Amino acid sequence: MATxxxxxxxxxxxxxxxxxxxxxxxxxxxxxxxxxxNAMDILGFRPSNIxxxxxxxxxxxxxxVIPDISNPFFPNIARGVEDEAIENNYNLIxxxxxxxxxxxxxxxxxxxxxRCEGVVLVGSRSLxxxxxxxxxxxxFVSVDREMVQAGHSVWVDNELGAYTATKHLYEMGxxxxxxxxxxxxxxxxxxxxxxxxxxxxxxxxxxxxxxxSDFRRxxxxxxxWKILEQEGSHRPDAIFAANDLMAIGVxxxxxxxxxxxxTDLGVVGYDGIGSGAxxxxxxxxxxxxxxxxxxxxxxxxxxxxxxxxxxxxxEVFNFELLVRSSTQRMTEE
Amino acid sequence: MATxxxxxxxxxxxxxxxxxxxxxxxxxxxxxxxxxxNAMDILGFRPSNIxxxxxxxxxxxxxxVIPDISNPFFPNIARGVEDEAIENNYNLIxxxxxxxxxxxxxxxxxxxxxRCEGVVLVGSRSLxxxxxxxxxxxxFVSVDREMVQAGHSVWVDNELGAYTATKHLYEMGxxxxxxxxxxxxxxxxxxxxxxxxxxxxxxxxxxxxxxxSDFRRxxxxxxxWKILEQEGSHRPDAIFAANDLMAIGVxxxxxxxxxxxxTDLGVVGYDGIGSGAxxxxxxxxxxxxxxxxxxxxxxxxxxxxxxxxxxxxxEVFNFELLVRSSTQRMTEE
DNA sequence: TTGTAGGCGTTATCAA
DNA sequence: TTGATAACGCCTACAA
Numbered sequence: 001m002a003t004x005x006x007x008x009x010x011x012x013x014x015x016x017x018x019x020x021x022x023x024x025x026x027x028x029x030x031x032x033x034x035x036x037x038n039a040m041d042i043l044g045f046r047p048s049n050i051x052x053x054x055x056x057x058x059x060x061x062x063x064x065v066i067p068d069i070s071n072p073f074f075p076n077i078a079r080g081v082e083d084e085a086i087e088n089n090y091n092l093i094x095x096x097x098x099x100x101x102x103x104x105x106x107x108x109x110x111x112x113x114x115r116c117e118g119v120v121l122v123g124s125r126s127l128x129x130x131x132x133x134x135x136x137x138x139x140f141v142s143v144d145r146e147m148v149q150a151g152h153s154v155w156v157d158n159e160l161g162a163y164t165a166t167k168h169l170y171e172m173g174x175x176x177x178x179x180x181x182x183x184x185x186x187x188x189x190x191x192x193x194x195x196x197x198x199x200x201x202x203x204x205x206x207x208x209x210x211x212x213s214d215f216r217r218x219x220x221x222x223x224x225w226k227i228l229e230q231e232g233s234h235r236p237d238a239i240f241a242a243n244d245l246m247a248i249g250v251x252x253x254x255x256x257x258x259x260x261x262x263t264d265l266g267v268v269g270y271d272g273i274g275s276g277a278x279x280x281x282x283x284x285x286x287x288x289x290x291x292x293x294x295x296x297x298x299x300x301x302x303x304x305x306x307x308x309x310x311x312x313x314x315e316v317f318n319f320e321l322l323v324r325s326s327t328q329r330m331t332e333e
Numbered sequence: 334m335a336t337x338x339x340x341x342x343x344x345x346x347x348x349x350x351x352x353x354x355x356x357x358x359x360x361x362x363x364x365x366x367x368x369x370x371n372a373m374d375i376l377g378f379r380p381s382n383i384x385x386x387x388x389x390x391x392x393x394x395x396x397x398v399i400p401d402i403s404n405p406f407f408p409n410i411a412r413g414v415e416d417e418a419i420e421n422n423y424n425l426i427x428x429x430x431x432x433x434x435x436x437x438x439x440x441x442x443x444x445x446x447x448r449c450e451g452v453v454l455v456g457s458r459s460l461x462x463x464x465x466x467x468x469x470x471x472x473f474v475s476v477d478r479e480m481v482q483a484g485h486s487v488w489v490d491n492e493l494g495a496y497t498a499t500k501h502l503y504e505m506g507x508x509x510x511x512x513x514x515x516x517x518x519x520x521x522x523x524x525x526x527x528x529x530x531x532x533x534x535x536x537x538x539x540x541x542x543x544x545x546s547d548f549r550r551x552x553x554x555x556x557x558w559k560i561l562e563q564e565g566s567h568r569p570d571a572i573f574a575a576n577d578l579m580a581i582g583v584x585x586x587x588x589x590x591x592x593x594x595x596t597d598l599g600v601v602g603y604d605g606i607g608s609g610a611x612x613x614x615x616x617x618x619x620x621x622x623x624x625x626x627x628x629x630x631x632x633x634x635x636x637x638x639x640x641x642x643x644x645x646x647x648e649v650f651n652f653e654l655l656v657r658s659s660t661q662r663m664t665e666e
Numbered sequence: 667t668t669g670t671a672g673g674c675g676t677t678a679t680c681a682a
Numbered sequence: 683t684t685g686a687t688a689a690c691g692c693c694t695a696c697a698a
Binding site: 044046047048049050051053054059061064068069070071072074075076078079082083086091092093094095096109110112113114115136248251252274275278279280281291 | 394624
């Protein structure tokens with residue numbers, strides 16, 4: 001690949017002149033400029049951003065560490081981050097951590113060595129102190145988890161969301177709500193569980209009942225099966241699943257068992273993934289504005305990079321309760 | 334951030350010695366090695382891959398140019414590419430082109446300047462000759478589109494898939510199949526249209542009927558509405574939509590119109606996105622193995638990078654007809 | 667308006 | 683075994 005020297009030689013000028021026309025700064029006569037442009041064209045010259053980066057210390061690259069891009073909750077976030085990044089001339093390195101702490105660590109180290117200027121961390125599960133040790137002084141923004149000691153954070157109030165979801169079930173007339181939680185090692189799972197607990201305490205006339213699962217559809221399916229086997233007055237008439245994927249699993253279990261969701265069993269999910277609008281019945285859920293959160297996270301990151309500040313920003317986004325058929329006791333029209 | 338020089342000074346050795354312990358090559362006495370390791374630790378030294386890249390010419394970075402990561406067909410591909418990449422110590426720069434040729438071009442240029450070692454191009458819509466001009470000699474693999482003049486390609490036979498889908502409808506007893514196509518500017522849309530045409534010719538006793546749409550759910554919804562307004566003997570009893578998103582739109586239109594999909598109207602989609610298994614009714618579709626294609630594409634790319642060859646590999650993956658409820662004339666049970 | 671030279675953080679070659 | 687030193691491709695004073 002042609003270098004700036006090659007161009008200089010071809011154009012019969014010095015490298016600094018070439019540099020000047022590339023960066024469009026300093027004085028260059030129209031004559032020489034034309035020659036240079038011409039030479040670049042002939043040689044198919046493309047400046048090396050890595051050499052530039054060495055000099056300038058800027059790589060215009062950000063990292064995105066996300067659990068799993070093929071999980072429907074995350075693509076919107078990723079898209080938001082990317083849109084904001086590219087508008088500011090930054091690129092994104094995609095890192096799927098699979099919720100594994102070692103992978104997260106490994107990626108962050110890699111990103112540092114690649115001299116990424118910052119990283120958006122989505123749904124991190126690492127211990128914060130460990131994380132900070134690894135991440136060093138690289139700017140970062142956390143999405144879907146509040147960081148306590150450093151970095152900016154963007155998230156929604158999981159506890160309040162879960163509370164709202166559960167409360168909604170009682171308000172729709174369901175009497176006995178059981179919760180299918182995510183793995184309680186996950187902070188979000190814990191928060192949603194807490195929200196459920198509080199709503200049960202306030203509105204339920206029964207003990208809370210929790211089945212721990214794994215945030216996956218199959219996990220929701222199995223959990224529902226277990227729950228719905230129960231007979232008699234203990235039989236729940238509503239389920240709040242800690243995410244939509246598990247809620248969809250619940251819907252499927254109901255279909256197999258001949259239980260009519262909505263009428264016989266209220267179901268609420270969490271996240272607001274697109275396909276919840278197409279299930280049968282359509283899924284009531286707590287919608288989280290993933291795209292906006294991703295976009296905002298990236299914006300905060302870029303601000304921090306351009307203008308490092310001492311303050312730490314925390315933004316709590318509003319969720320939205322999307323009421324759909326899975327919590328309608330009457331058959332819809 | 335500490336440099337190799339700082340480490341050398343701190344450890345009381347020369348930079349070359351430090352370099353030797355970093356890369357674990359050449360001779361270093363245990364004594365000095367320990368000093369160096371210690372110094373690196375104290376200073377929190379992280380080698381700069383960008384400086385290394387300048388010297389070695391290797392960046393261990395690949396580009397992934399994909400239309401839209403938030404479109405459910407693509408995350409699996411992306412995940413496949415990323416998994417293969419990271420196993421080989423490569424990172425991925427994520428680029429959402431939105432199917433826009435200018436964005437694609439812009440990203441490719443950027444990737445070249447960043448000295449990515451190669452790029453996986455998913456669903457490119459650029460004219461091949463233009464593409465090659467921009468992409469220069471950077472290795473690339475095309476997914477979901479066959480390239481004729483350069484690069485490797487990985488795709489499924491869209492024409493055969495569409496043929497199979499349409500044929501399936503006739504075999505299930507539907508008589509009049511209409512096609513909702515993607516934008517005919519898209520190669521895949523054209524190929525699927527062709528497959529439909531051929532199946533109609535072979536098995537249908539009617540003229541082909543095509544409604545062009547946009548690969549989006551809303552587009553499918555509107556197209557279905559248009560189609561189902563028709564009265565009398567011309568009223569189609571089956572729809573083959575060129576992708577699942579549009580097929581889901583069809584299901585929704587049917588729900589609104591009180592038409593029972595499956596029984597009254599056969600519906601087949603294309604892609605095999607996850608949510609098709611949860612719709613009502615569940616969606617018959619042509620499944621494309623996105624993860625495997627992505628993974629294989631990346632593998633081919635890496636092979637090409639390590640060992641550039643003159644040959645050009647084309648791999649056609651098998652699709653799978655997933656027969657579900659939307660093409661069952663009897664109510665299930 | 668143009669060119670020369672030093673430096674960005676590493677690796678690699680060569681002497682010592 | 684170790685240490686200078688010249689690249690790598692580019693930018694930026696500084697000088698002319």
